[in-house]
Amino acid sequence: MSENTGNTRARIQSVALELFTEQGYEKTSLREIAERLGVTKAALYYHFKSKDDIVNSFVEDRLDRLDGLIKMGAEPPVDVAARRRELLSRYADEFFGSTGHSVMRFFDQNQTVLKSLPAGQMMRERLLQLATVLAWPQDSPTAQLRATLALFAVHSSWFAIRSPEITDAQRRELALEIAHELLDRIDGTP
Amino acid sequence: MSENTGNTRARIQSVALELFTEQGYEKTSLREIAERLGVTKAALYYHFKSKDDIVNSFVEDRLDRLDGLIKMGAEPPVDVAARRRELLSRYADEFFGSTGHSVMRFFDQNQTVLKSLPAGQMMRERLLQLATVLAWPQDSPTAQLRATLALFAVHSSWFAIRSPEITDAQRRELALEIAHELLDRIDGTP
DNA sequence: GTCTATATAAAGATAGAC
DNA sequence: GTCTATCTTTATATAGAC
Numbered sequence A, B: 001m002s003e004n005t006g007n008t009r010a011r012i013q014s015v016a017l018e019l020f021t022e023q024g025y026e027k028t029s030l031r032e033i034a035e036r037l038g039v040t041k042a043a044l045y046y047h048f049k050s051k052d053d054i055v056n057s058f059v060e061d062r063l064d065r066l067d068g069l070i071k072m073g074a075e076p077p078v079d080v081a082a083r084r085r086e087l088l089s090r091y092a093d094e095f096f097g098s099t100g101h102s103v104m105r106f107f108d109q110n111q112t113v114l115k116s117l118p119a120g121q122m123m124r125e126r127l128l129q130l131a132t133v134l135a136w137p138q139d140s141p142t143a144q145l146r147a148t149l150a151l152f153a154v155h156s157s158w159f160a161i162r163s164p165e166i167t168d169a170q171r172r173e174l175a176l177e178i179a180h181e182l183l184d185r186i187d188g189t190p
Numbered sequence C: 001g002t003c004t005a006t007a008t009a010a011a012g013a014t015a016g017a018c
Numbered sequence D: 001g002t003c004t005a006t007c008t009t010t011a012t013a014t015a016g017a018c
Helices: A008-023 A030-037 A041-047 A051-074 A080-096 A098-114 A118-134 A141-160 A168-188 B008-023 B030-037 B041-047 B051-074 B080-096 B098-114 B118-134 B141-160 B168-188
Strands: none
Touching: A008 A030, A008 A041, A008 A051, A008 A098, A008 B098, A030 A041, A051 A080, A051 A098, A051 A118, A080 A098, A080 A118, A080 A141, A080 A168, A098 A118, A098 A141, A098 B008, A098 B098, A118 A141, A141 A168, A141 B141, A141 B168, A168 B141, A168 B168, B008 B030, B008 B041, B008 B051, B008 B098, B030 B041, B051 B080, B051 B098, B051 B118, B080 B098, B080 B118, B080 B141, B080 B168, B098 B118, B098 B141, B118 B141, B141 B168
């Protein structure tokens, strides 16, 4: 009947993710995470071998899922435009999915610091690849910009839509609506 | 004939801005800045009273300039669509202007950490206001998202266009082209 | 699995000489 | 205006008891 056996690891991840996202990775100390959980720093080191290791723990799963998308994007498409829409729609699923949401926000908020962590470098690389399968290097500069903005439509729907009564599902739909407009113009206006 | 009299302050700003942008504010120590300049930390404290004070020093000028834009956006426009284009075009001028460029990139890269600095809060507030004069709260959620993406088109043209031979002036033009498309649709598709 | 206690390193910041 | 030297605080991380 003991309340927290085995799930401490998950609770650490949850609190760390929240604080890292809210205040930044560097600004959040292990002491602060430990206090929030009512344990000591030493307890954290039982579950994770270092501070970056906490980041690694929630990155691996995301990498695999993004790799799936990129692989799909690399295969020759029957219909280029439809493929782009499908990629972005699936990306939105990832982004708005249960765990994906908070992890991706964490990346948005800690881009710069994450450049120096291996886990962060991997994620950056994946997002770049994703942008690349949406608009290839041989496409025009405008096409590249449109593709990046389509991805960012998904990301920014989180904070750019300030109407508080909007649900996550609605944000996803609105983001995709605009993202699709952008994508469809990639070949549309040469 | 002494080489560096009086301009040390400016050299500190320049190096700090570069390192803060590249590695993040928290990850960059005063020791590192000092070493890069060939001086000691104590010298830094002669010119700036604290680490955040360095940030303040390059923020104030930007704030004034953004305030000018916001004020212009708050006045009743003759033609709403033309006003939006004008605002964004001026914003692009700021962004691609000599000093503006690097300072705005610094903000992009340090959003999260800057939440805890007064200077950062001010800048966030201004960018939010700018988004708000582009699409008002009574506009649709889609309009809000389009407005934010238009701003981001300017920001992301910096890294999203990966063709290396493109000049800054061209990036500005391409960004505005897409930004204007987005803005024009704010009232266009209800 | 969690604790106390501590090692170690590095940060921001200041005092006072030159 | 820049230096040396130092203070103070805080961080990540570890050792070993319970």
